[in-house]
Amino acid sequence: MGNRQFGFPCFLCLKLSQEMLIDTHSHIYTEDFSDDIAEVIQRAYENEVRKIVLPNIDSSTVKKLLDLSEQYPQICYPLMGLHPTSVNEDYEEELELVEFWLQKQKFYGIGEIGIDLYWDKTFVNEQTDAFRRQIRMAIKYDLPIVIHFRESFNEVMAVLQEEKVPGLRGVFHSFSGTIEQAQQVIDLGFKLGVNGVVTFKNSGMDKVIEKVDPSHIILETDAPYLTPVPFRGKRNESSYLIYVARKVAELHGISVQELARRSSQNAESLFQI
Numbered sequence: 001m002g003n004r005q006f007g008f009p010c011f012l013c014l015k016l017s018q019e020m021l022i023d024t025h026s027h028i029y030t031e032d033f034s035d036d037i038a039e040v041i042q043r044a045y046e047n048e049v050r051k052i053v054l055p056n057i058d059s060s061t062v063k064k065l066l067d068l069s070e071q072y073p074q075i076c077y078p079l080m081g082l083h084p085t086s087v088n089e090d091y092e093e094e095l096e097l098v099e100f101w102l103q104k105q106k107f108y109g110i111g112e113i114g115i116d117l118y119w120d121k122t123f124v125n126e127q128t129d130a131f132r133r134q135i136r137m138a139i140k141y142d143l144p145i146v147i148h149f150r151e152s153f154n155e156v157m158a159v160l161q162e163e164k165v166p167g168l169r170g171v172f173h174s175f176s177g178t179i180e181q182a183q184q185v186i187d188l189g190f191k192l193g194v195n196g197v198v199t200f201k202n203s204g205m206d207k208v209i210e211k212v213d214p215s216h217i218i219l220e221t222d223a224p225y226l227t228p229v230p231f232r233g234k235r236n237e238s239s240y241l242i243y244v245a246r247k248v249a250e251l252h253g254i255s256v257q258e259l260a261r262r263s264s265q266n267a268e269s270l271f272q273i
C-alpha cells in the first residue's frame with residue numbers, strides 16, 4: 001500500500017480525502033501510448049489524477065492531441081504551440097498553424113514554447129523569435145504560457161522581461177534551476193512545474209523545491225519522459241504523478257492531501273480548468 005516507512009499516506013488516504021491531482025504537462029497523446037491509452041487514462045483516474053493538461057509539440061501532433069482531448073473532454077485539456085526543438089527553417093508556417101488553431105477552437109494555454117540550447121543551437125534565433133511571437137499570441141488570446149527552457153534560463157528570462165505585460169502568466173515547465181532562478185520565476189508571477197526529477201537522487205532539485213512555497217508550485221509528469229522513482233527508466237504516465245506529489249509533500253512537511261489541494265488550486269487558476 002505504498003511507501004509507509006517515512007509515514008507517507010497511501011493511495012487510499014488520498015482517495016478518502018477526495019483531493020485530486022492535476023497533471024499539468026503530459027504528452028500521452030503520442031504514439032508511445034497508442035496501444036493502451038484507455039488503460040493509461042483509467043489508471044490516472046484511479047490514482048486521483050482527474051485533469052491532464054496536454055501541451056502540443058508541432059503540426060505533426062495536433063491531430064492526435066485534439067482526438068484525445070475530444071475523447072476525454074472532462075479529463076484532457078489541450079494547449080496549442082510550437083515546441084522549440086521543432087523550430088527550423090519552416091517555423092513561420094508552423095506559427096501560422098498555431099494561430100489558425102487558436103482562432104478555430106478553445107485551448108487552455110500556449111505551449112509548449114521556449115528555447116532549447118541543449119539539443120541543437122542551429123536555430124537559436126528562430127527559436128527566440130518563435131518564443132517571442134507565441135508570447136504575443138498568449139497576450140492576444142489571454143492565455144497562460146508553458147515554457148520549456150532547457151539550458152536557456154537566462155535567454156528565456158530576457159525575452160520575458162522584454163515582452164511581459166500585466167496579465168502575462170504561465171509556468172516554467174520542468175523547473176530545474178537554482179533557488180535564485182526559482183525566485184526570479186516567482187518574482188515574475190510565474191509558477192514552477194515540478195516533476196519526477198525531484199525524486200531522482202543527486203538531482204539536487206529537492207534542495208531547491210523544499211525552499212519554494214507550495215503556492216508557486218504545480219505538478220506535472222512530462223509523460224512519457226522523466227519517470228519518477230520507483231519507475232525511473234520506464235515509460236512515464238499520468239498516474240505516476242502521485243510519486244511526485246508525495247515527494248514534494250515530504251519536502252514541505254505537509255500531507256499529500258494538503259499538497260494536492262494547493263497545487264491543484266494553482267493549476268486550476270492558471271489554466272482556468
Ligand SMILES: [Zn+2]
Pocket residue numbers: 025027055112222
Ligand atoms: Zn513537454
